[in-house]
Amino acid sequence: MSLTSLTILNDDELKLLEHRMSNLLGDDVLMRRAGEAAAAWIRGEINEGERVTVLAGPGNNGGDAVCAALALRREGVAVELVMPGPAKSDLCRRMVEEWRAAGGTISEDPYMTEPAAVVVDGLFGTGQEKPVSGAYLDAVLWFNERRAKKLSLDVPTGLNPATGNWIGTIPGCRADATMAFLAVKAGLYLNEGPDAAGEVILRELDVSVPLSSLSVTGLDEFRYVRQERARFSHKGTFGKLLVTGGDTGRLGAAFLASRAALRLGAGSVTLEAFAENVPAVDPISPELMFATGAHPVDGDFTATVIGPGLGQTERARARVEAALKSEKPLVIDADALNLIAANMPLQDLLLARRAATVITPHEGEAARLLRRPVEGVTVDRVAAARELAVQSGAIVVLKGTGTVTALRSGRAWVNPTGNAMLATAGSGDVLAGMIGAFLAQKFDAVESALAAVWIHGQSVDGCLANVTASDILEMSAETLEVLRARSAAE
Ligand SMILES: NC(=O)C1=CN([C@@H]2O[C@H](COP(=O)(O)OP(=O)(O)OC[C@H]3O[C@@H](n4cnc5c(N)ncnc54)[C@H](O)[C@@H]3O)[C@@H](O)[C@H]2O)[C@@H](O)CC1
Ligand SMILES: Nc1ncnc2c1ncn2[C@@H]1O[C@H](COP(=O)(O)OP(=O)(O)O)[C@@H](O)[C@H]1O
Numbered sequence: 215m216s217l218t219s220l221t222i223l224n225d226d227e228l229k230l231l232e233h234r235m236s237n238l239l240g241d242d243v244l245m246r247r248a249g250e251a252a253a254a255w256i257r258g259e260i261n262e263g264e265r266v267t268v269l270a271g272p273g274n275n276g277g278d279a280v281c282a283a284l285a286l287r288r289e290g291v292a293v294e295l296v297m298p299g300p301a302k303s304d305l306c307r308r309m310v311e312e313w314r315a316a317g318g319t320i321s322e323d324p325y326m327t328e329p330a331a332v333v334v335d336g337l338f339g340t341g342q343e344k345p346v347s348g349a350y351l352d353a354v355l356w357f358n359e360r361r362a363k364k365l366s367l368d369v370p371t372g373l374n375p376a377t378g379n380w381i382g383t384i385p386g387c388r389a390d391a392t393m394a395f396l397a398v399k400a401g402l403y404l405n406e407g408p409d410a411a412g413e414v415i416l417r418e419l420d421v422s423v424p425l426s427s428l429s430v431t432g433l434d435e436f437r438y439v440r441q442e443r444a445r446f447s448h449k450g451t452f453g454k455l456l457v458t459g460g461d462t463g464r465l466g467a468a469f470l471a472s473r474a475a476l477r478l479g480a481g482s483v484t485l486e487a488f489a490e491n492v493p494a495v496d497p498i499s500p501e502l503m504f505a506t507g508a509h510p511v512d513g514d515f516t517a518t519v520i521g522p523g524l525g526q527t528e529r530a531r532a533r534v535e536a537a538l539k540s541e542k543p544l545v546i547d548a549d550a551l552n553l554i555a556a557n558m559p560l561q562d563l564l565l566a567r568r569a570a571t572v573i574t575p576h577e578g579e580a581a582r583l584l585r586r587p588v589e590g591v592t593v594d595r596v597a598a599a600r601e602l603a604v605q606s607g608a609i610v611v612l613k614g615t616g617t618v619t620a621l622r623s624g625r626a627w628v629n630p631t632g633n634a635m636l637a638t639a640g641s642g643d644v645l646a647g648m649i650g651a652f653l654a655q656k657f658d659a660v661e662s663a664l665a666a667v668w669i670h671g672q673s674v675d676g677c678l679a680n681v682t683a684s685d686i687l688e689m690s691a692e693t694l695e696v697l698r699a700r701s702a703a704e
């Protein structure tokens with residue numbers, strides 16, 4: 215995993231860059247560099263005498279694959295080239311001619327090849343237009359069944375490079391590693407993408423890649439959160455956070471958010487719980503304070519988190535209204551989002567807010583806010599997050615596989631950390647509390663959101679089982695500690 219932010223280029227941006235580079239360098243130079251880069255990686259994966267099978271498609275992804283085969287063959291590696299259909303792009307045709315001129319043969323059926331240690335998917339890349347079918351689909355199935363190291367070139371075949379969904383819902387290649395050329399594509403991090411791509415390896419091909427409005431979050435996005443605290447400080451320096459939620463039966467959600475906020479460094483945390491029988495103390499976190507009597511004034515706190523376990527009563531609606539009217543930073547999660555989705559005046563208040571506001575919907579909550587079915591969010595998570603940012607005026611953290619953080623300017627980030635161990639009840643409450651903790655410590659709101667999402671995901675890195683939300687908050691605090699130690703040593 216890369217620790218610095220990576221630029222994501224979309225199809226238009228890539229085409230423009232490729233066009234410029236092709237004018238500057240010659241039309242085949244990037245393809246040759248891509249092939250060489252793949253061949254160099256493959257050489258590192260094989261032992262003396264082991265074979266490689268390369269699947270090449272009809273377009274430039276196929277051209278990259280043929281170039282890789284050529285480079286391996288030049289070095290004496292036993293490599294077989296399979297093309298289920300004829301070359302269609304000029305560049306791919308040219309590479310095929312070179313392959314034949316070098317004495318190479320081409321088979322159409324991968325089942326006719328010898329067992330290989332590495333198999334390469336160079337069937338389709340960013341030019342995929344329709345679901346994979348026919349002989350190409352057979353090649354995809356063959357690829358997935360191999361007991362070999364599996365490398366996809368640029369994008370796993372069948373995956374929509376922008377959205378991370380299978381094109382036409384037909385599953386495509388599942389690789390151990392994907393080598394992205396020039397820039398990474400958003401789809402490698404979203405929905406089906408991480409399972410399909412495996413490890414993402416970027417090769418910029420000696421091109422200086424321009425910035426874009428979308429990137430993969432790296433540590434450089436939150437250097438202040440990672441900095442050691444100044445010694446000249448006191449608990450007031452780190453802010454007072456209010457957590458509002460926890461109605462009867464859902465008190466735990468508010469506890470998780472509050473405990474996470476304490477662990478992630480809020481100077482103090484006060485819980486305003488809606489449940490009837492709220493304990494006088496949290497025996498696990500006795501540091502936690504409880505609001506008693508009338509509802510606290512948001513303005514008396516540095517920041518508020520509202521929503522975890524809040525419920526959707528009239529009392530809750532009125533409390534969300536008061537929070538929206540406050541001029542302090544606010545994190546809005548869970549039921550507070552559902553209340554806003556169902557209530558136009560609350561939406562107006564949200565849009566009118568001037569203080570920093572972070573909303574943290576999962577796909578279901580985002581769908582309600584955007585008034586569409588959940589599939590209308592899943593189909594393009596980046597687009598949905600951007601739309602929601604425009605609609606709400608808030609910083610949007612759209613949770614899920616590849617959490618997307620978007621601003622109303624269109625600037626957006628895809629988070630690379632995390633795994634399905636986060637898919638456990640209360641993990642979103644922990645995240646809301648973490649963002650609240652960073653806002654209370656007066657970090658920039660965008661940095662707070664990006665840092666919390668990255669750390670929350672990283673905390674379960676390598677975990678395969680045995681993780682509850684309570685563990686996530688402990689491990690997130692440990693992750694921040696490691697990051698601070700490292701940044702102090704830099
Ligand atoms: N042009 C350049 O300068 C560079 C291109 N690169 C490679 O070029 C790729 C993009 O190349 P292309 O735009 O040619 O796209 P692809 O190679 O992904 O595929 C396009 C070709 O496949 C056909 N096709 C698409 N979907 C199909 C389907 N489901 N069934 C059958 N045929 C289908 C199209 O009609 C077209 O002929 C990138 O992913 C990358 O691998 C890299 O070499 C980097 C430099
Ligand atoms: N498969 C997954 N891969 C990565 N992150 C996930 C996955 N499933 C859930 N998450 C993350 O876990 C958290 C779940 O939050 P949420 O849906 O609000 O759950 P809850 O309400 O139970 O706390 C979010 O941060 C989400 O991004």
Ligand SMILES: [K+]
Nearest residue numbers: 338367369371
């Ligand atoms: K591919």
